[in-house]
Amino acid sequence: MASSETLTASGYIKHHLQNLTFGNHPDNGWSIAHSAEEASEMGFMAIHLDSMFWSIVLGILFLVVFRMVAVRVTSGTPGALQNFIEWIVDFIEDNVRGSFSGKNDLIAPMALTLFVWVLLMNLMDLVPVDWIPELAKLLGIEYMKVVPTTDPNITFSLALSVFVLMIYFNIKIKGLGGFLGELTLQPFGKYMMPVNLFLEGISLLAKPLSHALRLFGNLYAGEMIFILIALLYSTGWVLGIMGGFLQWAWAVFHVLIVLLQAFIFMVLTIVYMDMAHHEH
Amino acid sequence: MNINLTLIGQSITFIIFVWFCMRFIWPPIMEALNERRKTIADGLAAAAEGQRERERGQHDADQLIEEAKSQAQEIISKAEKRGAEVVAEAKDEARAEGDKIIIAARSEIEMEANQAKEQLRVQVAQLAIAGAEQILSREVDSKTHEKMLSDLAGNL
Numbered sequence: 001m002a003s004s005e006t007l008t009a010s011g012y013i014k015h016h017l018q019n020l021t022f023g024n025h026p027d028n029g030w031s032i033a034h035s036a037e038e039a040s041e042m043g044f045m046a047i048h049l050d051s052m053f054w055s056i057v058l059g060i061l062f063l064v065v066f067r068m069v070a071v072r073v074t075s076g077t078p079g080a081l082q083n084f085i086e087w088i089v090d091f092i093e094d095n096v097r098g099s100f101s102g103k104n105d106l107i108a109p110m111a112l113t114l115f116v117w118v119l120l121m122n123l124m125d126l127v128p129v130d131w132i133p134e135l136a137k138l139l140g141i142e143y144m145k146v147v148p149t150t151d152p153n154i155t156f157s158l159a160l161s162v163f164v165l166m167i168y169f170n171i172k173i174k175g176l177g178g179f180l181g182e183l184t185l186q187p188f189g190k191y192m193m194p195v196n197l198f199l200e201g202i203s204l205l206a207k208p209l210s211h212a213l214r215l216f217g218n219l220y221a222g223e224m225i226f227i228l229i230a231l232l233y234s235t236g237w238v239l240g241i242m243g244g245f246l247q248w249a250w251a252v253f254h255v256l257i258v259l260l261q262a263f264i265f266m267v268l269t270i271v272y273m274d275m276a277h278h279e280h
Numbered sequence: 281m282n283i284n285l286t287l288i289g290q291s292i293t294f295i296i297f298v299w300f301c302m303r304f305i306w307p308p309i310m311e312a313l314n315e316r317r318k319t320i321a322d323g324l325a326a327a328a329e330g331q332r333e334r335e336r337g338q339h340d341a342d343q344l345i346e347e348a349k350s351q352a353q354e355i356i357s358k359a360e361k362r363g364a365e366v367v368a369e370a371k372d373e374a375r376a377e378g379d380k381i382i383i384a385a386r387s388e389i390e391m392e393a394n395q396a397k398e399q400l401r402v403q404v405a406q407l408a409i410a411g412a413e414q415i416l417s418r419e420v421d422s423k424t425h426e427k428m429l430s431d432l433a434g435n436l
Contacts, residue, residue, distance in 0.1 A: 023284065040282050048286040055290060059297045063305065070308040075315035089309050108310075109302035117297065153286035161291050
């Protein structure tokens with residue numbers, strides 16, 4: 001709308017932080033939100049088209065490339081792509097073998113999916129912040145947030161899926177009694193059951209929360225700094241050139257964060273799964 | 281920044297992606313990796329086995345050479361001994377043969393000497409007779425004196 005067209009600094013930032021939302025608006029019915037207010041009025045019955053689009057595109061990119069290699073895979077001399085893919089797979093396998101003591105065929109593929117997928121989503125952060133949104137504007141799309149992991153919906157859905165799996169395996173391996181016992185009978189013995197439940201409950205609930213927020217927070221902050229740096233370009237020559245250097249420097253540093261956060265997300269997943277399989 | 285249906289949509293996407301990865305990506309790649317690992321392990325084992333085989337072969341060959349050497353040595357010493365024996369035998373034979381020849385020659389010489397003596401005696405007797413005949417041609421009757429003359433020749 002008109003208000004989002006004006007190039008004030010706060011407007012620019014807000015515009016960049018707004019997802020393209022399609023949802024059930026109380027007044028307009030199912031439609032695309034034209035402002036942040038409309039998007040928040042939609043409540044839960046809305047979906048972020050940009051986050052979904054980019055995460056699915058990147059996920060499919062991952063699956064297609066890896067599937068291509070998996071189809072033509074040879075145990076003889078590998079080609080360049082197969083070598084690279086094998087390197088990643090080996091890396092994941094090493095991590096799973098190192099941290100996960102149980103036996104479960106789900107864990108390693110899940111860790112691989114999470115690592116590569118989150119890494120690809122994080123890497124979208126390195127695309128200069130205005131490129132894709134401006135391109136989208138040419139196509140008539142008002143909002144475009146290209147880094148899915150800066151959307152808490154995305155990180156929470158991943159973390160909660162892992163959390164649900166964790167509970168599932170907890171109950172499957174230890175039985176419902178075993179799982180509840182772990183929640184209530186330690187660390188202080190059975191006479192302090194409420195205290196135990198309180199402590200263990202917090203520690204249990206903190207897992208998906210910290211899992212999701214760590215990734216989201218790092219990427220959101222990184223994106224925010226890119227946006228702030230991008231603001232410098234509209235403030236004239238000298239600051240613009242400085243902004244160019246700053247953006248480069250931050251991007252270099254951000255490569256590290258992007259990789260590290262993807263790795264941490266994967267390792268935490270493996271560790272949580274190991275806890276679920278491990279009887280104390 | 282609102283929590284909304286994206287949460288569920290992304291969860292479904294996540295489940296599908298993990299399922300796909302688990303079903304179609306992880307197993308073939310892992311299989312290839314394990315197969316290669318096995319191939320390499322087998323290759324290394326085969327190389328070690330080959331090395332051991334080679335060492336064993338080398339050892340066998342050394343032993344064979346050693347045996348051959350000692351056999352050759354034995355053969356040579358046997359041959360030398362035999363040679364010496366043959367030479368000694370030949371010497372003995374030659375000596376015996378020489379002795380035999382010498383003896384035969386001596387006896388022949390003796391025989392010939394005897395014959396010569398005999399002939400000489402006969403001839404001397406004849407000469408003596410001839411001489412005596414010429415000297416005593418008339419007085420000596422060869423028929424009556426023949427016995428006496430042959431006795432004479434026998435004494436010569």
